[in-house]
Structure formats: structure tokens, C-alpha cells
Amino acid sequence: MQEIRLFSGEMIPLERHKVRIVQKLELLPVEERLSKLQEAHNNLYLLKNRDVFLDMLTDSGVNAMSDKQQSAMMDADDAYAGSETFFQLEAKVQDLFGMEHFLPAHQGRGCEKVLADLLVRPGDLIPMNYHFTTTRAHIVRCGGEVLELLCAEGEVYTSDKPFKGNMDNDALRTLLKNSERNIPFVRMEAGTNLIGGQPFSLANLQECSGICREHDVPLVLDASLVQDNLYFIKSRETNCREMSVREIMRAIADCCDIIYFSARKFGFARGGGIALRESPLVNPLQELIVLNEGFLTYGGMSVREMAAITVGLEESMDESVISQGPEFIRYMVEELTKLGVPVVTPAGGLGCHLNAKEFVPHIASDEYPAAALASALFIAGGIRGMERGTLSEDRHADGSEAHASMELLRLAVPRRVFTLSQIKYCIDRVHWLWQNRELIAGLRFTREPKILRFFTGELEAVSDWQEKLVARFRSDFGDSL
Numbered sequence: 001m002q003e004i005r006l007f008s009g010e011m012i013p014l015e016r017h018k019v020r021i022v023q024k025l026e027l028l029p030v031e032e033r034l035s036k037l038q039e040a041h042n043n044l045y046l047l048k049n050r051d052v053f054l055d056m057l058t059d060s061g062v063n064a065m066s067d068k069q070q071s072a073m074m075d076a077d078d079a080y081a082g083s084e085t086f087f088q089l090e091a092k093v094q095d096l097f098g099m100e101h102f103l104p105a106h107q108g109r110g111c112e113k114v115l116a117d118l119l120v121r122p123g124d125l126i127p128m129n130y131h132f133t134t135t136r137a138h139i140v141r142c143g144g145e146v147l148e149l150l151c152a153e154g155e156v157y158t159s160d161k162p163f164k165g166n167m168d169n170d171a172l173r174t175l176l177k178n179s180e181r182n183i184p185f186v187r188m189e190a191g192t193n194l195i196g197g198q199p200f201s202l203a204n205l206q207e208c209s210g211i212c213r214e215h216d217v218p219l220v221l222d223a224s225l226v227q228d229n230l231y232f233i234k235s236r237e238t239n240c241r242e243m244s245v246r247e248i249m250r251a252i253a254d255c256c257d258i259i260y261f262s263a264r265k266f267g268f269a270r271g272g273g274i275a276l277r278e279s280p281l282v283n284p285l286q287e288l289i290v291l292n293e294g295f296l297t298y299g300g301m302s303v304r305e306m307a308a309i310t311v312g313l314e315e316s317m318d319e320s321v322i323s324q325g326p327e328f329i330r331y332m333v334e335e336l337t338k339l340g341v342p343v344v345t346p347a348g349g350l351g352c353h354l355n356a357k358e359f360v361p362h363i364a365s366d367e368y369p370a371a372a373l374a375s376a377l378f379i380a381g382g383i384r385g386m387e388r389g390t391l392s393e394d395r396h397a398d399g400s401e402a403h404a405s406m407e408l409l410r411l412a413v414p415r416r417v418f419t420l421s422q423i424k425y426c427i428d429r430v431h432w433l434w435q436n437r438e439l440i441a442g443l444r445f446t447r448e449p450k451i452l453r454f455f456t457g458e459l460e461a462v463s464d465w466q467e468k469l470v471a472r473f474r475s476d477f478g479d480s481l
């Protein structure tokens with residue numbers, strides 16, 4: 001994908017693919033959107049997909065597949081053990097990462113579980129650029145503690161810094177030199193999810209890797225969002241301009257001892273896996289994979305998905321393929337910025353992130369501003385985003401709220417799924433909401449799970465603000481949906 005200039009002078013991101021399979025969508029009237037939201041207890045995960053118009057919850061497992069992925073799926077070799085399709089996937093991972101071993105898993109958190117079971121002991125400290133929800137949950141489950149060492153600009157909402165996912169390497173150096181606690185590994189996350197899909201630079205990763213090697217601490221890469229990170233390194237890091245995407249991928253892998261990924265994201269399919277070099281960790285990891293995920297030649301994945309991942313990984317080395325998400329996101333970010341809507345800049349991967357702290361500053365963190373904004377946007381447009389803020393944090397052990405450092409509403413842009421007119425519709429409804437933001441108020445729990453509460457928790461509005469929002473919509477849009 002590349003921006004293209006129209007005769008009018010307008011610049012638009014132009015799709016370099018055509019749509020060959022479609023799914024019909026319904027846009028419910030605003031009153032029904034409210035009642036479906038309330039039936040789902042104000043938790044957008046609990047909505048039925050048939051009631052959603054634009055599903056911008058996530059890109060996980062919902063990116064559009066290519067014709068070549070679909071045809072590879074038909075050709076997959078079905079076997080519990082020794083499937084040829086697995087060996088093709090293994091060869092692709094070995095080729096891209098230059099690592100000898102590939103252990104399959106059913107998805108990203110399956111990798112996180114076995115890595116935490118093997119490597120994390122009570123009292124351990126695991127430094128990382130930033131946590132991800134499931135990653136931290138598994139580390140904490142094993143008695144470890146996460147320490148975020150994100151660079152200073154990482155949590156600044158509006159910035160022109162191109163690599164906000166960088167590790168603070170000075171802090172890491174000091175920690176590894178002085179820490180009295182056991183540090184089983186350092187974790188870097190590509191395309192850092194919870195701070196707005198922000199990348200690290202290759203230079204930063206290389207420095208981080210040097211520090212880890214100096215102190216003999218393994219470096220583990222979460223590559224679930226590496227395809228966006230690759231695109232940003234290629235387009236933003238001056239020293240990498242002449243490198244191919246494949247060369248950048250190998251340079252990243254050369255820095256790491258273990259790489260795991262969710263193939264619901266990297267590979268544009270569903271599954272996951274762990275790659276590593278020859279090491280004493282291989283055998284115990286294999287045992288945990290067999291115990292938790294499945295036999296070593298499928299790890300919980302169907303052979304069809306493995307075939308799709310193999311093709312998807314190769315397609316991720318094509319700049320015109322991996323640019324599609326970030327270019328659409330940049331378009332959204334730029335258009336919303338022109339309209340005065342607070343968004344995370346620079347545009348990252350994964351999705352466009354609204355800054356809920358500034359959008360609804362009148363809502364206290366304890367009443368979940370980003371979740372309230374998510375519910376308001378569903379009312380405004382049948383658009384399902386994902387809260388990435390205090391609601392996504394579990395409470396402290398003493399029961400108090402763990403306030404997130406950023407309150408974001410993520411509008412994910414699954415790759416090749418939406419058209420530009422759908423993106424424009426989304427921008428319009430966000431704009432309308434921005435103009436009516438004073439109507440939005442908070443949410444409170446009516447049922448609150450202890451772990452990963454955002455997935456299944458139930459909430460209600462603190463007042464009748466949602467009904468008032470519906471009334472304003474009707475008066476502004478008349479009979480229109």
C-alpha cells in the first residue's frame with residue numbers, strides 16, 4: 001500500500017488488493033445498539049458479532065487471508081504426528097529467524113504459559129519494555145514480577161518520537177548490574193500493544209541485546225506484532241532504509257535467544273509458536289508443549305491453520321502487504337487530529353488509539369473512562385473498539401484499583417478487512433462523539449472477575465447518560481442509522 005494523490009490533491013491510502021469474498025453486515029438502529037450493549041452488560045467482548053457493524057475490537061485471528069493462504073489450507077497434510085504441513089511451517093520459521101527449533105502452540109498465550117512455567121520462579125523479576133495482559137498474568141501466576149523499563153517518551157500520548165516502544169537501555173544496564181533478584185530473562189515486545197502499537201528501533205533492540213549478552217541473561221522477543229514493527233523500522237529508521245524487510249527480520253532475530261508469537265497476528269491466521277536456538281531449554285520446553293498444547297508437530301493448531309501461517313509469514317516479508325494496516329491507521333490518526341480529536345501520535349500499528357483521558361477528562365479512572373468511551377462509540381456507530389486502560393488492569397492485592405498509566409480506546413484495523421469508506425464512517429462517528437463528549441459518563445462493575453476482568457466482567461452505566469446519548473443521536477441524525 002502506498003499513499004496516492006487524487007486529482008483534487010487529497011492523499012489517500014490506496015488498497016493494493018481486491019476483495020473476493022464478502023460478509024454481509026447489519027447496522028442496527030441506535031436504540032437497538034443501546035439495548036444490545038446493555039444485554040452485553042456494557043462489555044463489548046460480550047456482544048454478539050451479528051449485532052456489531054464495524055468490529056474494531058482486535059486484529060487477532062480476524063485479518064483477511066490471501067488467496068494463496070486459502071489455497072494452501074486446502075492442500076494441508078492431515079496427520080497427528082509428522083504432518084508435512086508442520087515441516088513446511090518449521091522450515092519457514094527457521095528461514096526467517098535463523099533459529100534451529102520451532103515449537104508449535106495453539107496461540108500466543110500458550111507460548112507464554114509454557115515459557116513462564118519453565119523460566120519463572122517465585123520472587124523473580126522480569127524486565128520488559130512494556131507488559132501485555134496475558135504475558136503478565138502468566139508471569140504473576142508463577143510468582144514473578146514484571147518491571148517495565150519503557151523509554152521516557154513511551155507513555156506520552158502526543159509525540160513525534162518514531163520509536164516509543166524502545167527499552168530504556170540505561171535503566172536496563174543499571175538493573176542487570178545491580179539487581180539482587182533473579183532475572184530469568186528480559187522481554188521485548190514488538191509493536192508494543194498496550195501503549196498504542198508503538199515500535200522499537202533496530203538500534204535500540206541491538207543495544208538491549210548487547211546488554212543482555214554481557215550479563216548472560218536471555219533476551220525473549222514477543223513477535224506477535226512484529227509485522228508492524230518491521231514496517232516502521234523500514235520506513236522510519238534511517239540506517240535501515242536500504243535493508244529488505246526480510247533482512248530486518250533476521251537482524252531482529254539475531255538479537256534474540258527466544259522468539260514467540262501469536263500467529264493470530266503475525267502470520268495472519270490462528271496459532272502460535274516458539275523459536276529458539278540450540279540450548280538446554282529445548283527439551284523441557286518440548287515436554288511442556290506436549291503436556292499443554294499438543295504433539296510437537298501441531299501444538300494445538302489445525303493443519304489448515306499451519307498451512308495458512310506458513311504462507312502468511314512469507315507474505316509478511318512483503319512491504320506492500322505489511323504497510324496496509326499502518327497506512328490506514330495513519331490516515332485515521334491524521335483525519336481525527338485535523339478534527340481536534342485526541343489520538344495517540346505518531347500513529348502506531350494495530351489500530352488507531354483514542355486518548356480517553358483527554359476525550360472524557362470528567363470521568364475518573366475508577367469509572368473507567370476508556371471503557372465508557374468504548375460503550376459510547378458502540379451506541380454512536382455500532383463500532384466495537386477495545387478498552388486499553390484501567391479496566392484492562394486487575395486490582396492490587398489489597399483490592400484497590402491499579403490505575404493504568406494510559407487510558408486508551410483502541411480501534412483496531414484488521415488487515416485488508418475494512419474499506420476506506422468504512423474507515424471514514426468510523427472517523428465521522430468518533431467526531432460526532434467528540435462534539436457530544438460532555439454527555440458521556442462512567443461505568444461501574446456489577447460482576448467483577450479477579451483475573452483478566454476485562455474479558456468477562458459485567459458493568460452498568462453510572463446514570464442514564466447512554467439514553468441521553470441515544471436521544472442526541474436521534475435529534476442530530478433524524479431517521480438515519
Ligand SMILES: Cc1ncc(COP(=O)(O)O)c(C=O)c1O
Pocket residue numbers: 060107108109110132134135189193222224225262263264271272
Ligand atoms: C503482544 C502480544 N502478546 C501476546 C498476545 C497473546 O496472543 P493470543 O491472543 O494469540 O493468545 C497478544 C495478543 O493480542 C499480543 O498482542
